[in-house]
Amino acid sequence: MKKNRLEIIKGDITNLNVDAIVNAANSSLLGGGGVDGAIHKAAGPELMEECEKLNGCSMGDAKITGGHSLKAKYIIHTVGPVWHGGYKDEPEVLASCYQSSLKLAKDKKIKTVAFPGISTGVYGFPKDLAAIIAVNETRRFLLKSSYPEKVIFVAYDDDSFEVYRKILKQ
Numbered sequence: 001m002k003k004n005r006l007e008i009i010k011g012d013i014t015n016l017n018v019d020a021i022v023n024a025a026n027s028s029l030l031g032g033g034g035v036d037g038a039i040h041k042a043a044g045p046e047l048m049e050e051c052e053k054l055n056g057c058s059m060g061d062a063k064i065t066g067g068h069s070l071k072a073k074y075i076i077h078t079v080g081p082v083w084h085g086g087y088k089d090e091p092e093v094l095a096s097c098y099q100s101s102l103k104l105a106k107d108k109k110i111k112t113v114a115f116p117g118i119s120t121g122v123y124g125f126p127k128d129l130a131a132i133i134a135v136n137e138t139r140r141f142l143l144k145s146s147y148p149e150k151v152i153f154v155a156y157d158d159d160s161f162e163v164y165r166k167i168l169k170q
């Protein structure tokens, strides 16, 4: 796999000029705080109208909508696990979020997709373990698929950026 298919950016995912951004949603898909709130605010009220028709989403799964007022054409909504200490299959569920989201991107022939750190905010998943899972699952997926062409990991703060940087070096 070419190295440049993975990238890290520090900043706000809602501003990115990519084909799809991933939302760290909850199973209602009807909005919330954190990155979910920021995405709904930036995408505008039509996003909520579209989400209302989706009938929610299971943990570890993903659903796709339009990007509405965002630069991104699509939003992939995935529902991460709440961290309970690691003994409730949280790593496997998080891995499934990345696999399900990347599969949707592949099916739509999406070229560039940006992920926030799914579950690493209010859901409390440790950031370093989450980043290892994010990078490993993405590498595994890209080895067998030419879409998406590029995956961007969006770090919202310096600490998260450093965590991704170390893992991507390996």
Ligand code: AR6
Residues within 6 Å of the ligand: 011, 012, 013, 014, 024, 025, 026, 031, 032, 033, 034, 035, 036, 037, 038, 080, 116, 117, 118, 119, 120, 121, 122, 123, 124, 154, 155, 156, 157, 160
């Ligand atoms: N751009 C990029 N990353 C962001 C942004 C942003 N604009 N805002 C926050 N982050 P969280 P979760 C980072 O809490 O843990 C919602 O209410 C943040 O620093 O948004 O999966 C949903 O509706 C953190 O690293 O999502 C669910 O109920 C990461 O995004 C619940 O929170 C995820 O933090 C999901 O919790």
